Amino acid sequence: MDKQPDLNAPLQQFLDHLAQHRRLSQHTVTSYQRDCQQLSRWCQQQKITHWQRLKPVELRQFVSGLHRQGLSARTIHRLLSAVRSFYRYLIQISLVDHNPAQSVQAPKTEKRLPKTFDVDQVSALLDLTPDTTFVACRDRAIMELFYSSGLRLAELAALDLQDVDFAEQQLWVHEGKGGKDRILPMGSKAIAALKNWLDKREQQRLITSTALFITQQGRRLGVRSIQQRLAYWGKKHGLSQHVHPHRLRHAFASHMLESSGDLRAVQELLGHADISTTQIYTHVDFNHLAKVYDSAHPRAKKRDRS
Structure with missing residues (x-):
């Protein structure tokens, strides 16, 4: 439990950055928070106590688990996009030196056309x-x-x-x-x-x-x-x-x-x-x-x- 802040503190810093510096809407920030916290909880279960220690192979395991649970490819794609953004920020502030999400692909999404009126x-x-x-x-x-x-x-x-x-x-x-x-x-x-x-x-x-x-x-x-x-x-x-x-x-x-x-x-x-x-x-x-x-x-x- 003492290691938990190593995951949570940088995540909160990232969310503050999105809201205050990038001026994203509260809805968008909440979406980033939900996705990254889901990964954070999984890392804690796997005894990964620092973002630097997460490897691409482990992230693929996380994504595969979500897919098996029935999460849609679209949802997983959005989550991975949030994680990539999070790691870009961590690299920017020199907390990590790699982005494990860079090489991880979401399952292929079936393109759904938006319903519209003629x-x-x-x-x-x-x-x-x-x-x-x-x-x-x-x-x-x-x-x-x-x-x-x-x-x-x-x-x-x-x-x-x-x-x-x-x-x-x-x-x-x-x-x-x-x-x-x-x-x-x-x-x-x-x-x-x-x-x-x-x-x-x-x-x-x-x-x-x-x-x-x-x-x-x-x-x-x-x-x-x-x-x-x-x-x-x-x-x-x-x-x-x-x-x-x-x-x-x-x-x-x-x-x-x-x-x-x-x-x-x-x-x-x-x-x-x-x-x-x-x-x-x-x-x-x-x-x-x-x-x-x-x-x-x-x-x-x-x-x-x-």
Whole structure:
């Protein structure tokens, strides 16, 4: 038990570094903490009392054990990524001289495509939502903005009035995932919905709050409330799929890629640090691909049948 701090103290130092210096969100820091603590507990069971003593072969045993317990390849991949980051930090502060996770691979993951809406489903959701009442007008603007700009839930909830620039038809996202700012374009439908919302809000004399989206009491609308409102409209309009913010972000990414094919541009709009994250949105209906192939490839064009 006296050796336990040799594992726990550096881990806590790493978590503090993530929160204070890299300014990662609390959710992300908690995820790193959960994964690294799982390894720490296993090391203690194996009588490994210092991070320097963990070898790649032992880490592979740990990963194999997780796989046998039924953990998904995706979860193990995430855990190994956290461990690699942890060891990079330990090397940086000269506590260890190697990274045992560098050569350890997670089991192959089955690529799951994110469920998304097609254009007609999104249009039905947005066009059928009225903009007459205070709440409906606000909800319509929220959904239009999700689909127009591909925002994350936390990013939309954090928007302030000053972040919207109608003249330039753009909005500012401050400290998105990874603490990065970015500027996003807004479509004409989203701009119109936002202007309607701000007019409705002014009619209610709710002009003191700096938040862009507020409750009828003038408080900033929270992430849970936004989720509930989108689910409400999805059920009301009879959509077969559950409507939640990330699904509208998926729709934004998928439809942009299908129309433009510009992976780098969509990566920037989504705020992805790694382009491989954006690549999961490159799925296109096979029938569409077949039509493009038939019409474009010089040796694949279908001949007229006589």
